[in-house]
Amino acid sequence: MVASAHPVEGEGGIGSVRQFNFTSAMPFDLMKERLEFIDVDKCECKSTLIEGGGIGTAIETATSHIKVEVAANGGSVVKVESTYKLLLGVEVNDEITKAKDSVTTIFKAAEAYLIANPDAYN
Template sequence: MASTNSWTYEIESSVAAPRLFCAGVKHWHVLAPKLVPQIVVSAHSVEEDEGSIGSVVVRQFDFTSAMPFSLLKERIEFLDAEKCEFKWTLIEGGGIGTGIEMATSHVKVEPTANGGSVVKVDSSYKFLPSVEVNDEITKAKESVTAIFKTVEAYLIANPQEYTV
């Protein structure tokens, strides 16, 4: 029987919520190859009809040999830039078919009283029956933290970027 695992995680940042959301979520496919070329070779929208009701957006990330898989395709289920909220489903690569049956994540970046933000991540994975879940959740949390801390450092170093 396949097991489902869910986790919730928070990452604090000194960067304002709209900037962090725009750079770290909405435009991550643009920034990833630039900020982490040792991991992400390229990234792009595969299907895009952004802005219309029921629109479908699929993004693909192509990885170097540093990752255990060569690509990841995600379907954006929900994106609300005003509320800094995003939900996606993994549809190809990233372990789909080899260890994972299904994966979804919901990200919300909320402002804090000090002008920074907190990134709240809720993820669910359904693993294939033969897969033992060892450090997968820890690795996922480390990966999400690395993405947002990389974006945070970039935005602090480039205060003119992603101003909203």
């Protein structure tokens, strides 16, 4: 799903911008987001979508708050809260379904990659 990802601006702190490039399996080619908040100790961050991902075509603004929590079984639970303001005339249900499906697909792909490549993280 994710063909590549790279920083566009900044060093990874608040205000930094990163770009994700997607394969044809996704409904859009790319997504750029700006980091608004990060708490490394609590494993959470908040970002704002600034380009791609439906911005300007269906979505006026979008933010995501992601938090990773330790699960009872020793694994992790990822909680994502997204807030969208749709453009006038865009059907809410269609865009919410697309957004949820896209986020779920990205996290499932990342999970599968990390399980298959445990040396990719520490």
